[in-house]
Amino acid sequence: MNIRILGTGMAGFGAAYRLRQEGVKSDLYMYDKNAYIGGHTATFETNDGFIFDDGPHISFTDDKRIQDLLADNIDHEYETLKATVNNYWKGYWIKHPAQCNLHGLPSDLIVDVISDFVEAKHKTNGHIVNYKEWLYAKFGKTFAETFPMVYGKKYHTVDAENMDIDWLGPRLYQPDLQEVLKGALEPSTPDVHYVDKFRYPTNHGFAHYLDKFTSLAQIKLNHKVTGIDAKERLIHFNNGTTTDYDELISSIPLPELVTNIINDVPENIVEAGKKLACTSCIIVNIGIDRNDFTEAVWSYFYDTDIIFTRLSFPHLMSPNTVPDGCGSIQAEIYFSDKYRPVDRNPEECIKPVIQDLKKCGLLTEDDNILHTSTLFIKYANVIFDLDRQEALKIVHDYLDDIGIRYCGRYGDWGYLWTDEAFKSGENAAQQVLDNKLSTREI
Structure with a gap:
């Protein structure tokens, strides 16, 4: 049985994990367009000693099975942190919520x-x-x-x-x-945020949670899917290679899947796919020579004249994400093709981010900025606009009809956290297992 998994993020590895746990012995192949694993949960280590994730990621699941699984993956070397969160509005710092x-x-x-x-x-x-x-x-x-x-x-x-x-x-x-x-x-209130405490790997960033999962399958990096022939059950990649499949599990964003990748998609399905909206995010990473500028793990910004929407501070998640004595900031700036198209290059955001960090008092003119870098995340968060529900049902029904299993934030097209994305992959794998059992092919 040729099972192919598209994507090596939490959902993709959730699918591979469930298949192995249920006793599938055949070769599993996982494909990723990038040169690294992780998808939306990737981690990047810089040459100057800073570690930044592909946007802020934490694990705060209450599911003990997932807690234990992820802890085992990193040999139980993790930080347990209190979720200290605040808000900035017109010069005021406000506890969250x-x-x-x-x-x-x-x-x-x-x-x-x-x-x-x-x-x-x-x-x-x-x-x-x-x-x-x-x-x-x-x-x-x-x-x-x-x-x-x-x-x-x-x-x-x-x-x-x-x-x-x-x-x-x-x-x-x-x-x-x-x-x-x-x-x-009263200036002091009980903590009522839905995230109380969370875990973060002590070493190597959030993607370290995935490292041991790589033994579950044969992983093919630098394999961007350019075409899927659902009738012939063939997958084509940008490097000229092709593979067949009996079962296919995909975490590729649905709009990409039905508008650019699957062959001969009916026009009404293509139009539904185009209605599925998602934000893109420019991430600006900053490393500085001190770490005493905030107690918050992340902060929300309400002012429209401040370029970033949210800040997170990786050095507070683990001290090993920065050189000794240093701090780090990750700023998020959001766009969308449907409502607010990207109007600048990521590098053009560095200067205004630094200016607004000074405006908020997080940075000073005397700070020594040791590192700046940017990331562009094409698919960041699903937009739950009024077009979503109807369009999503049309797309999902079509994929069900042609036998492509979907999973993850961009396959389910939902607001999935880490554990939910992993379970989504497990659920897609279970559909494969249930289908094969029903046809007596296992």
Whole structure:
């Protein structure tokens, strides 16, 4: 049985792991367009001693099976950290989440937020159809328009009224009135962020979690898929090679898969694929000669005149991500083909990022910047706009019909965390197993 897995990220290795755990003995082949494994969970070590991931990644799963599996993969050498998170708004640093940590903000704003919050709790909202309506109903107009709607536009690139709400889960904490009042009156509040503690590898960055998985399959790097013939069950690569398959598991982004790769896709499927929107992200990495500029592991930025949406600080995840005594910053700037096309080269973002870090007080004119670099992530986060659900069903139904299994953030086209992406790969592998068992081919 020729099983091919496209992608070597968490989802791809989740598929390989499940197949091996269930006793598949045949050769497994995994393919990646890059010269390295990891996909969206890749890690890059610089020549000057800094380590940066492909965007911020942590493991905070409550699933003990996944906890133990990942810990075993790195010989239990990991850091356990408290998720210290804050927000920046117009010169104010606010504990996260802002909705129950209003202390220190302008009194007029606090009064308006609380007044609207109380009013919202006594309104009958009817059927809520978009993110803007949900925010108004849960937090009131003032808070919604001052904080999450502004941040959401920076992060998702789309207005709140054009987003659905099936992505929310625990991401936006919903306090009661007592919590809001206490957070306005008292400088210290209980921690209510959905991430309490998390793990991060002590050495080699987040992708170190994947290293032991490489023994599960034969991995072919520098193999970008250029065509899939689902009828003949053939995969074509940009290096001129071709391979056949009995079963195919893909973590390739769905729009790429149905608009550029699979042969002879019906036009309605292509059009549905084009409606699936995703952000792209320019990452700016900064290394400096000190590490005392923040206690937050990551920070959110609401101001529209600040170029970055979120910062993370790798040196706080593990001291081994930086040279001794140094600190590091990773800034995220979001775009999307559908709503905010990329309008600059990644390198052009370095200077404004440094300027805004100084504006926020995280850097000073006296800081010695030791490292700068950039990454461009074409597929960063799925945009949960109002086109997504219908288009996604059309694409998934088509892939089901032609027997291509999909997995991962860009195969499921969802907001998947590390453990969820791994399990998504396992689920795709289980579909392969179930299919073969039903046809008595195993």
